[in-house]
Amino acid sequence: MDDHDFEHLLRGAELRVTRPRLAVLRAVRRHPHADTGSVLAAVRVEQPAVSHQAVYDVLGVLSESGLVRRIQPAGSVARYELRVGxxxxxxxxxxxxxxxxxxxxxxxxxxxxxxxxxxxxxxxxxxxxxxxxxxxxxxxxxxxxxxxxxxx
Amino acid sequence: MDDHDFEHLLRGAELRVTRPRLAVLRAVRRHPHADTGSVLAAVRVEQPAVSHQAVYDVLGVLSESGLVRRIQPAGSVARYELRVGxxxxxxxxxxxxxxxxxxxxxxxxxxxxxxxxxxxxxxxxxxxxxxxxxxxxxxxxxxxxxxxxxxx
DNA sequence: CCAGAAATCTTGACTCGTTCAAGAAAAGGC
DNA sequence: GCCTTTTCTTGAACGAGTCAAGATTTCTGG
CATH class of the missing domain: 3.30.1490.190 (Ferric-uptake regulator, C-terminal dimerisarion domain)
Known part of the structure; x- marks a missing residue:
């Protein structure tokens, strides 16, 4: 799963390819089961200007499109992973x-x-x-x- | 499961028998899978003076003691049920x-x-x-x- | 390559479930 | 009934997540 694959995944889901989205996908790949805050932190290492709202939006659309999977064990915040399907x-x-x-x-x-x-x-x-x-x-x-x- | 049983359950768990606790147990019995807000509302029908914090506390200790079961499906708030074990x-x-x-x-x-x-x-x-x-x-x-x- | 429409992102305020903390009230053993 | 401990009330606070409006970016088509 390199950046090229991510781009194809996004286009395949009829989603535009943007820096925040690629950064989120990379972050989730590097940190399986990370929560939104951790994803945001990881994203900002490479893209300091990305807003928290963007990360929420991106994780939302990626989940809906099935590109990432959202899990939420009782008593936990939402967590995300690339392993899907x-x-x-x-x-x-x-x-x-x-x-x-x-x-x-x-x-x-x-x-x-x-x-x-x-x-x-x-x-x-x-x-x-x-x-x-x-x-x-x-x-x-x-x-x-x-x-x-x-x-x- | 009548009030007498509830009293025994509480004593068996080394918990004091109080009006709020009995009211919460009745509420959970009447409304399986109800969330905290619904439990609070049901409790206040018979005990208008019970605080929301009391309901949180009671549901907390009852869950820890295993007298009620707490579930929390992804994207939902905490829900409670009497069916346990x-x-x-x-x-x-x-x-x-x-x-x-x-x-x-x-x-x-x-x-x-x-x-x-x-x-x-x-x-x-x-x-x-x-x-x-x-x-x-x-x-x-x-x-x-x-x-x-x-x-x- | 450029313009326009639509999608996406930034900013900032806000909601809501839940928790924290301190003091008042109630329960239960003696 | 009294005393100690637990439980409850009151009120403030926290944090994940959402809402909304306007600015930017992407991508299509010329």
Missing amino acids: DNHHHVVCRSCGEVADVDCAVGVRPCLDASDTHGFVIDEAEVTYWGTCPACSTDRTPSQSRTTEGTR | DNHHHVVCRSCGEVADVDCAVGVRPCLDASDTHGFVIDEAEVTYWGTCPACSTDRTPSQSRTTEGTR
């Missing part, structure tokens, strides 16, 4: 909020057969694994980087 | 944000065997089904009650 899942650390990718062992569309869906038409099954990351498992003083505590 | 899952409407319970057909601990967990110690697998609720499937003008749009 394979419906992989995520492990989230209850202690520090760290996120990692996980391929579900059950198959391509895990658990997509819910028993009684109450008439809902389902198009995606999203699995979030909750637990403790290696660092927090060992550490006696886990880094409290999460904004709110986990559900349990 | 059975690790059931949820369908969320992308259009209006409506939530319904779903029992996973795969088994009691669905998808809990992730392939490579990157050293995380996993204690829960949470499945969120995304789709369209019956009302929004039919309706030409879906109610836009969600705060932000869905991921895709």
